[in-house]
Amino acid sequence: MKIFSTIKETNEYLAARRSEGKTIGFVPTMGALHEGHLELMRRARKENDILVVSIFVNPIQFNNPDDLKKYPRTLEEDIKKLEQVQCDVLFAPDAEEMYPEKVTKQYDFGELDKVMEGKFRPGHFNGVAIVVKKLFDIVQPHRAYFGEKDFQQLAIIKKLVEMENIPVEIVPCPIVREPDGLAMSSRNRLLTPEQRKEAPFIYRTLQEAKLRRQHICANPLRQMIINRFEGNEHFKLEYFDIVDDKTLQPIHAWNNKVGTVACVAVWLGKVRLIDNIRII
Template identity: 45%
Template structure:
């Protein structure tokens, strides 16, 4: 695996690959890799000739400086995982390499910027699109792989691709879960054994919602899901919502020709966890 820390070194390498008409896939990450990230690399393998994985803890998407400081950075383990997965390139730049001091960025995200994660973390998606657009411009991938677990983020990236008219195929890769149902997340490493057990309530409620989606009215699905969550030891719900999957507007009725997703964010053991499940 080649490791690059500067934009120029990566660009020079990829320019040679493009001259050979090689198809490039990008897997953007913030590190602290787990099997969910590796599944994105596996997804990209049959679709590309070269896989670029970026590891960059992006400061502009953190609202809380403490959250940024606490974000795990086990780079030696990350490199080991990427090598075992036969990733071709790791791009691991510094903040100074990616940002100048006086940068400004603003992208009209419509209502996606104001609901759910957008409401709870103001400016977060501006930071996400800022760094992803930089990576897209640098790597110029044919395909970009993102995990479904950050569902609203994927919809934001899809919106940016359309607004900027980028010739990039967006691959939404399924959530990878532990055998007990817990969605894999870099933040899980901060959970105690007790909190790991308590966090299982999230996937249980999402699974129950999916099982009953065609059977119960929306009002009952919402109220019962919230009842189950409030009765779960150690779980403090931030929001639960059943939404139309592209706009993420909360559903008031169900149309046969639309897809729906249940979004869930909660605090468990002092750690903010997000999860979701496609319902139909």
């Protein structure tokens, strides 16, 4: 596995591989790798000649400085995992390499980034879009792989590719879960043992929303699930919503022709967790 920390050497090495006719699959990450990440990589490995992974904790997508500070950084452990999935190239730059000058770019995603995560994390998706665009420019992959756990982020990235006319195929990949249903996340390692025992409540409640959809209209179902979270003393609900899977706008009546996803963000102690489930 080649490990690069500069844009120049990464770009030059991959340009040579493309000139040989090799296809490049790319998995951008912020490290603290878990099985969910590795599943993306295995798929990229299977579907392309070259697997490229980036590890970069992107400072401009954190609106909370404390969240950035405590985000887990486990590079040595991550490298061992990358070797296990036969990663060809790791790009692991520092912030100075990625942002030698002050970032001023502002994207307009319409209503996509005004709801859910965007409502509670101002500037987050602009930071995501800037780093993803830069990484795409550096790696120039044929395909890029993203997990559906970050459902809104996936929608933003699809829109970014359309807006910037980037020649890359975005490949969505299903959520990978622990045996008890908790969506795999780098933040899970920050949970105390007691909090970890409580965490599967998130997915159980989403499953209940999916099941109840057969009998309850969208608005009362939304309120019922909000009440479930607010009635559990271990959690602080940030949002729960049932949205159109393309526009991300709240839906108020069931329409079997429109894809519908239930999305949630909660605090469990000092750890913020997100999850979602497809309703229709």
